[in-house]
Amino acid sequence: QKEVEQNSGPLSVPEGAIASLNCTYSDRGSQSFFWYRQYSGKSPELIMSIYSNGDKEDGRFTAQLNKASQYVSLLIRDSQPSDSATYLCAVNMQGSNYKLTFGKGTLLTVNP
Amino acid sequence: GAGVSQSPSNKVTEKGKDVELRCDPISGHTALYWYRQSLGQGLEFLIYFQGNSAPDKSGLPSDRFSAERTGGSVSTLTIQRTQQEDSAVYLCASSKPSGGAETQYFGPGTRLLVL
Numbered sequence: 001q002k003e004v005e006q007n008s009g010p011l012s013v014p015e016g017a018i019a020s021l022n023c024t025y026s027d028r029g030s031q032s033f034f035w036y037r038q039y040s041g042k043s044p045e046l047i048m049s050i051y052s053n054g055d056k057e058d059g060r061f062t063a064q065l066n067k068a069s070q071y072v073s074l075l076i077r078d079s080q081p082s083d084s085a086t087y088l089c090a091v092n093m094q095g096s097n098y099k100l101t102f103g104k105g106t107l108l109t110v111n112p
Numbered sequence: 113g114a115g116v117s118q119s120p121s122n123k124v125t126e127k128g129k130d131v132e133l134r135c136d137p138i139s140g141h142t143a144l145y146w147y148r149q150s151l152g153q154g155l156e157f158l159i160y161f162q163g164n165s166a167p168d169k170s171g172l173p174s175d176r177f178s179a180e181r182t183g184g185s186v187s188t189l190t191i192q193r194t195q196q197e198d199s200a201v202y203l204c205a206s207s208k209p210s211g212g213a214e215t216q217y218f219g220p221g222t223r224l225l226v227l
Contacts (some may be wrong), residue, residue, distance in 0.1 A: 004154075043203055044155070056191040083163070088154065096208075098143060100216060104154040110123065 006103035019076040020049025033072045036088040079110040116219035133189040137206030150200040194226045
């Protein structure tokens with residue numbers, strides 16, 4: 001069973017702090033990794049995609065990928081209350097360049 | 113259109129009835145996906161379309177579920193003889209494949225409640 005694991009949270013951080021969200025995956029051959037943000041009652045919205053080992057930065061967001069450790073993370077700098085949402089990690093498993101396997105998500109709360 | 117659209121946004125039905133859920137993908141997106149999200153759960157893959165064909169139906173939970181896509185655009189997910197465990201949010205996504213993994217853009221979802 002190919003899986004994507006995330007801490008369900010909730011993860012609570014004060015406004016202005018760094019929020020760190022983590023994800024592990026079981027399929028060593030996975031090639032593509034995505035972070036989606038989902039506000040309560042809304043549909044998932046793409047935040048970041050990452051394909052190579054290392055860091056990828058986009059504004060306040062940094063995705064980190066370590067394929068050897070089968071680990072992908074999302075850092076949110078200068079967290080804002082508007083960042084409060086569930087963050088979903090999604091992985092394209094080996095042999096499937098279309099199907100996304102999602103983790104159950106981590107609920108992040110940023111306290112003013 | 114500007115984004116993926118789905119209808120209806122909410123559907124309440126009685127156990128045993130059939131329902132049809134509609135998805136209109138982003139213009140030009142040849143790939144279309146259906147997912148299901150139950151309360152407190154992650155997204156569960158149901159089916160993938162490339163054009164009008166469905167090379168992967170592996171996620172459909174039972175033979176009560178079926179989907180079709182016509183004209184390479186609109187897709188309909190049909191659930192026959194609905195059961196209470198079918199209650200969930202059904203999400204549609206589309207992407208523009210280029211030989212590798214492509215970003216999937218989600219619609220607002222249809223919230224299905226089976227009484």
